[in-house]
Amino acid sequence: MRLEFKLNGRDLTVEAEPAKSLLDFLRDDMKLTGTKKGCEIGECGACTVLINKKAVNSCMVMVGQIEGCEVLTIEGISGEVLIPLQGKLLNGGAVQCGFCTPGMIMAILGLLYENPAPDAEEIRRAIDGNLCRCTGYNQIIKSVEELRLSEVVLK
Numbered sequence: 211m212r213l214e215f216k217l218n219g220r221d222l223t224v225e226a227e228p229a230k231s232l233l234d235f236l237r238d239d240m241k242l243t244g245t246k247k248g249c250e251i252g253e254c255g256a257c258t259v260l261i262n263k264k265a266v267n268s269c270m271v272m273v274g275q276i277e278g279c280e281v282l283t284i285e286g287i288s289g290e291v292l293i294p295l296q297g298k299l300l301n302g303g304a305v306q307c308g309f310c311t312p313g314m315i316m317a318i319l320g321l322l323y324e325n326p327a328p329d330a331e332e333i334r335r336a337i338d339g340n341l342c343r344c345t346g347y348n349q350i351i352k353s354v355e356e357l358r359l360s361e362v363v364l365k
């Protein structure tokens with residue numbers, strides 16, 4: 211099918227298989243491999259992207275469903291947002307192997323769009339679908355709590 215949507219701020223028109231997962235479309239067709247492939251059954255959160263500023267598991271969305279939508283992947287986050295967020299996570303010991311980190315960042319960004327000053331419980335709930343086998347979650351939650359004190363410009 212012919213598909214029109216916005217990807218990382220750019221208007222695109224592409225030919226796509228409507229039943230393909232958004233995850234496979236991003237990785238295979240768009241070569242955006244920052245979105246990670248974990249379980250492919252909606253349970254690990256490694257594939258999280260934003261659709262219309264909401265965090266979703268891209269393995270659970272079919273490409274045919276994104277017509278007219280705005281899709282944001284880890285590659286499309288502006289430096290003004292990504293650099294302070296990465297810095298907090300790195301300095302806070304919230305990144306180890308890094309496999310979960312892109313999905314975690316997208317889930318956190320989805321939360322910050324909804325609520326720029328989340329408390330620890332709100333952060334915990336926002337990332338409870340994002341599995342991390344390395345860090346435990348406290349470092350991630352603490353890093354995001356600290357982040358809201360600094361200037362992050364969301365557009």
Ligand code: FES
Pocket residue numbers: 246247248249250251252253254255256257258267268269270
């Ligand atoms: S790969 Fe999508 S939730 Fe695990």
Ligand code: FES
Pocket residue numbers: 304305306307308309310311341342343344345
């Ligand atoms: S840092 Fe390794 S899975 Fe989260």
